[in-house]
Amino acid sequence: MTITVRRPIHHYSPTREKRWRRRAILALLLLVSAVLQGAGGRAGIFFHFRPDLVLIVVVCWSLRQGPAGGWWAGVGGGLLSDLFTGGILGMRALSLGTAGWLAALGSRSLYRAHLTTRVLMVALAVLADGAIYYLLLCVFGEPPGWSAAWRDIIWPRLWQTVLIAPIWLIPAERLLGGER
Numbered sequence: 001m002t003i004t005v006r007r008p009i010h011h012y013s014p015t016r017e018k019r020w021r022r023r024a025i026l027a028l029l030l031l032v033s034a035v036l037q038g039a040g041g042r043a044g045i046f047f048h049f050r051p052d053l054v055l056i057v058v059v060c061w062s063l064r065q066g067p068a069g070g071w072w073a074g075v076g077g078g079l080l081s082d083l084f085t086g087g088i089l090g091m092r093a094l095s096l097g098t099a100g101w102l103a104a105l106g107s108r109s110l111y112r113a114h115l116t117t118r119v120l121m122v123a124l125a126v127l128a129d130g131a132i133y134y135l136l137l138c139v140f141g142e143p144p145g146w147s148a149a150w151r152d153i154i155w156p157r158l159w160q161t162v163l164i165a166p167i168w169l170i171p172a173e174r175l176l177g178g179e180r
Contacts, residue, residue, distance in 0.1 A: 018177070025175050029057045030077040033168075038084030051164040052157055054081050055129060058096055059122045060172045062104040070100030091136045099129035115166060122165045123158060130154035 033053035054077040062070020077100075078093030085092075103125045107117065130153065137143035144152075 022177055025177075026057070026061055026073060027076070029172055029175060030054060030073070030080055033057050034077065034080035034084045037081065038086075048156075049160055050157065051160040051168075052126060052129075053164070053168055054078070055096060055099065055125055055161060056122055056165050056168045057172055058100040059103045059125050060118065060169055060176065062100040063107055063118060063121060064176065065104070067101045067104040070104040071097045074098070074100030088141060091133065091140065095129050095132040095136060098132050099125040102128050115169065118169055119162060119165045122169075123162045126158045126161050127154070130157065 033056070037050070037053050058070065058074045058077050061073040065073070074097035075093045078096035079090070081087070081096065082089045082092045103121045106124060107121050130149075134143055134146070134149055134154075143149065
């Protein structure tokens with residue numbers, strides 16, 4: 001004798017609601033970060049101070065959700081960043097998605113909840129993102145020389161992003177729901 005149990009097509013799940021709320025907050029954080037990052041144009045937010053706020057949010061999400069979550073957050077943040085900064089559509093998405101994926105993979109054995117670890121992962125993600133973007137420029141565009149790219153783009157972005165990372169990570173963590 002077999003017993004057939006029929007379940008409703010849709011049943012309420014509180015974890016599903018929390019998951020979609022966190023994703024909506026992530027999308028809003030990425031949008032606000034991309035608007036702030038692209039608002040100053042070439043001059044930056046404050047004179048020539050241009051931290052990569054989108055990358056900080058992507059690293060924060062990838063440390064919480066793993067490599068797949070970091071990839072998708074990076075692609076979404078990269079597309080928003082491309083739209084607001086006027087770059088070649090998709091190149092920043094590929095580089096930021098790969099940087100988010102690498103940040104999640106590289107932090108697997110580290111203590112993720114500590115602020116120092118998250119700032120270190122932001123620094124490594126900035127370096128990875130800059131190198132990947134430069135390689136994509138070599139394939140799809142006309143890149144500047146490596147020394148000029150390092151001196152004028154990657155190094156300033158590295159120290160400016162690391163400097164602002166603790167200030168931007170704390171509210172992002174709180175908005176995304178604290179610790180796992």
